[in-house]
Amino acid sequence: MRTDPSSAAGTRLKKIALSGVRVFDGRRLSGQRTVVIDGAVIGTDPAGAEVIDAKGAVLLPGLIDAHIHLDGPGNLEQLRSFGVTTALDMATWQPHLVEQLRNQAGTTDIRSAMIPVLGDVDADAVPGVAPDLVREAIVRSPGEADGAVGWRVARGADYIKLMIGSSGPGGAGGQDQPTADALVVAAHAHGKKVIAHALTADAYRMAVHAGVDVLAHVPLDQVLTPADVQLIVAGGQVCVPTLTMMQGVAALGESSVFETATRNVAALYRAGVPIVAGTDANALPGVPVHLDHGQCLHDELELLVGAGLSTTDALRAATDLSARSFGLTDRGSVRPGLRADLLLIDGDPTAGIRATRTIRRVWCAGAGDEPGWG
């Protein structure tokens, strides 16, 4: 069931003027000004608004987590309470859960890849998933690509998620190069972006060769060569490193893999590859590291700064740049006409990124509430 968030919440949305607030508009921090929240969108005219004195506070666009996995109905409220007003599900085995959680007024807005595209895997080997659904996820040859993409799009996929290389669920292998190439062509023909899970330098090369749009994770096995980095620059890919997850993986065994991950982020960032914030928040059976929705995006911002991003670029990674990278044209910035997805905090996050945790209030399309934290 789909509802229009603005009309569904319309009866209780107010007109609010935040006065004296400093604004990170998705690009830079301004001096004090007034921002009007007019129903579900950011407005211009403060006439008749309830005025909130926000001197000393900073207003950010609501944060976007560009890599989560939905696992239950509680996810949205948890994301919202931490200022994450948009979350991009990077594959789920519960398509009905996505249907249930879409377009909910007053809370976090989601997008989803629906089920992933897997290489060959034993359909009985993915824990907790019906073998029939796993079989639907498997794509073995270029000839199967168009049907697989069409199946997902017909069920509401907003983008297509490929597993490149090994380490998919149940030990699934990835596609071979011709199959990955065909999947990207098919997805683009359907007007959908392609996100590739890739954890090794080889998987990165394959994904870039196939022409995917977004590289999820970052190589853990080796530091990318300058030639690799230049291919990514030329290919126009965006990278969502998920350093929070990489740190969790490193904690299970070899701690050196996290250093490799951060060096790769630094090299990509220095070369101008857009770095977007995503966490891999999940509580999925079979995934060795579970991360709490919402809170871990603040950890991710801190790790991105640790890897060399400026505080401004870390904020952009979770707002303006993220929205642009995923074609979300109605959000990611603080500008009249955009969705009133907003986060009011106490400190200046350009001076210290941990200030994003000092949450005073969160609005999802104009529906404001007290945070669960801060």
Ligand SMILES: [Zn+2]
């Ligand atoms: Zn993931």
